[in-house]
Amino acid sequence: MRIVLLVEGGRRAPQALFTQCAEWGIELQRINLEQDDWTNELEKAYGLMLMLPTWGANAYLSPVALWQQYLQKAAPDIRLIMASFQSDFQHSNHLDILRLTDYSTSWWEQCQLVGHMEELPPLIGVDLSEKLSRFFAGHGQDSIVAVLSRIRLVVQMASRELSKMDTPYDEIYRDLVEPAELAQKWREWRNRWINYYPLFEHTPIATRLKQIAKQTDGVEAWMAAGGKDEEPLRDGSILQVLNEVRTRLQQIENQYVVQKLSHTYR
Amino acid sequence: MSSKNYHILIVDDDTEFHQQIRYAFRRQFLFSGAVNEQQLFQKLEEESDFDLLLLDLVLDDTEAKKGLDLIPQVVSQYPELPVIIVTGDRSIDTVVTAMKLGAKNFLVKDDFDFDYWEQRFTEVIEGSKLKQENRELRAEVDRRRALENEAYPFIGESPQIKEIKRILKLVSEEPDVTVLITGETGTGKEVAARYLHAHGARSKGAFQAVNLSAIQDTLLESTLFGHKKGAFTGASRDMEGYFSQANHGILMLDEIGDIDQNIQIKLLRFLETKLIRPVGSDQDIHLDVQVVTATHRDLSAAVQQGRFRADLFQRLKAMVIELPPLRARRDDIPLLLGHYFQEPDLSKVMTEGALEAMLEYSWIGNIRELKNAVSYAQLRARIQDKKLIDERCLPVEILNSEPIIPVVMQGNPAGGEMGAAPAASPASPKNIDEEHALIDLDRIEKLLIQKNKVKKDVAIAIGLENTDNLRYRIKKHFDKHPHLFANFPTISQSYRRIVKL
Secondary structure, three states: OEEEEEEOOOOOOOHHHHHHHHHOOEEEEEOOOOOHHHHHHHHHOOEEEEEEOEEEOOEEEEOHHHHHHHHHHHOOOOEEEEEEOOOOOOOOOEEEHHHHHHOOHHHHHHOOEHHHOOOOOOOOOEEHHHHHHHHHOOOOOOOHHHHHHHHHHHHHHHHHHHHOOOOOHHHHHHHHHHHHOHHHHHHHHHHHHHHHHHHHOOOOOHHHHHHHHHHHHOOHHHHHOOOOOOHHHHOOHHHHHHHHHHHHHHHHHHHHOOOOEOOOOO | OOHHHOEEEEEOOOHHHHHHHHHHOOOOOEEEEEOOHHHHHHHHHHOOOOOEEEEOOOOOOOOOOHHHHHHHHHHHHOOOOOEEEEEOOOEHHHHHHHHHHOOOEEEEHHHOOHHHHHHHHHHHHHHHHHHHHHHHHHHHHHHHHHHHHHHOOOOOOOHHHHHHHHHHHHHHOOOOOOEEEEOOOOOOHHHHHHHHHHHOOOOOOOEEEEEHHHOOHHHHHHHHHOEOOOOOOOOOOOEOOHHHHOOOOEEEEEOHHHOOHHHHHHHHHHHHHOEEOOEOOOOOEEOOOEEEEEEOOOHHHHHHOOOOOHHHHHHHOOEEEEOOOHHHOOOHHHHHHHHHHOOOOHHHOEOHHHHHHHHHOOOOOHHHHHHHHHHHHHHHHHHOOOOOEOHHHOOHHHHOOOOOOOOOOOOOHHHOOOOOOOOOOOOOOOOHHHHHHHHHHHHHHHHHHHOOOOHHHHHHHHOOOOHHHHHHHHHHHHHHOHHHHHHOHHHHHHOOOOOOO
């Protein structure tokens, strides 16, 4: 049996799909994107099937472009199958769930490997690659990274003053931290996170986003208190979390955002 | 210089960012802020001492990158003010565009790193200041060169001088041709060379003039071509020679007829290959120098006598400019007097009699002698409290403008008077070189007597810079023509260490 990994995308795949695949000699295996071991399955997989459109944040979503980008690097020799009820969608790798009996075992043979797939025509649902760009866009109101960047700037400056310049924290808090209104900025970050996070639950970045969510929980209390507590700043734990979050976000950006970052000094 | 003195203008619609940057760099820099385009130009109008502009690209709630439009405006209106972009936008297109428009660096807010940012601010400011200083220094060098050339005006409206100026202008368009300027001493050979420099393609380059006869033979090679540390005793460091200093410019070698065979060979090599080799070096250096040579000697005769290489002479005479003696262009004397008196209307500074005497004088020392005579006459007029220079203010040799011929001092030489008729020539000069030496020594002898043996006054009267030059001149005459000195007892007495009869 050939193994095809299945991303159901917030909906249950019909049993008929499993049954038909079995007839073709295909074993469909659901994967849990919130656990980071699913990537191990790619090695032995014949393909990866997306149930389209995916459903998240009360909207139909299209994660195909993100999956295509991911698989082209991680597993270019497998097939990316787009399964949907969208009969008018013409693509060699599209599987129309309403007409399963029209397909045969040979159809799987003529599916393109993801490494050879060209750009895709528009699908139903919000294009998540576009959303991801907004996620990282520098100045716009939608950018989650912009808010985090402003928080990190203050924390970085305050940490330096405290550890390198031996400036009393009272003074740092009064002149730098308090005017920066970290609690409010953190709420803003949270709000934007809540808006974005569900969108990417069925994408290859879900695992990383889950890790970021866990890490930021650790600084929640300090942020909510507006950065009054000196100790987490002095021991560097706050800055460490923010730096790690930033690193993970940069990894995502480097991998998925078409217009790459320019790191002027790295 | 402490970086605290640098004044930075931040332009960002995010006032919080202003405060944070001010706080973080408060020990390093002074800050002013603007939140939009209007405030930016207002600040720049009001204060001119900003050293750096930190410019955000997005200056309002829209996504428009107005900062990109501002870069060329700032760069054109305030070219000395460097711009660093500090923004949240990190797309490559934006970076490239900003840098092309004239930004000096591009910093992303999300990448904030105190040390890195401080380093960039300082580097850009100091780099810009360095460029500015370079520009100012270059302008100063150009200004000084222009002034220097102005200090050596090529004065003359006589047909001969007009023609020479015309030729020099034509030659100046050929920046690689070797020029030989001939003429009696004091005829303005350096002035002509500077005229060539000022009007030619090399006017932006250096002009170096060196009087070869004033440099000891043993030092000439290193003076011209430079030397490496340790090349000889006393060479404690590498030293550039005149050739290197004149790179991309003009090197004028005055008294070229006086150099020895060794230097002649090296000069010939340079003219043929444009290469020099400093003393003690094993490396050749390629230089772009136009060589202008000058001499009062007859180089053809020197070649015939085997004292000057024929091949070098052939190279040097690619373009020969012969400057006429002043007595051959007397029309220019009033112009020159007007220049040196700084008064074109000569009737305001001298009597007709004095002018007439100067017009009739033979000026064997040519313009240099005329210049010295003017200084002398001005001083005498002040001493005698005269408003106008009259004949009595003029140097005695002008008043007694008999042709100068060699003298043989008889009896008590110190008691002889200037202008006293010489008894007879010691012997007919063997050649033109000896004749010249005779004339020169005769003049020095007379002046020594006239100036009570004050060598400094004699040197000045002849137009030499100092007594060393006078001593060297006498030594050269003695080395070549020792037999002549029997006729010049004052010189022999004054220079006992040199003249050993």
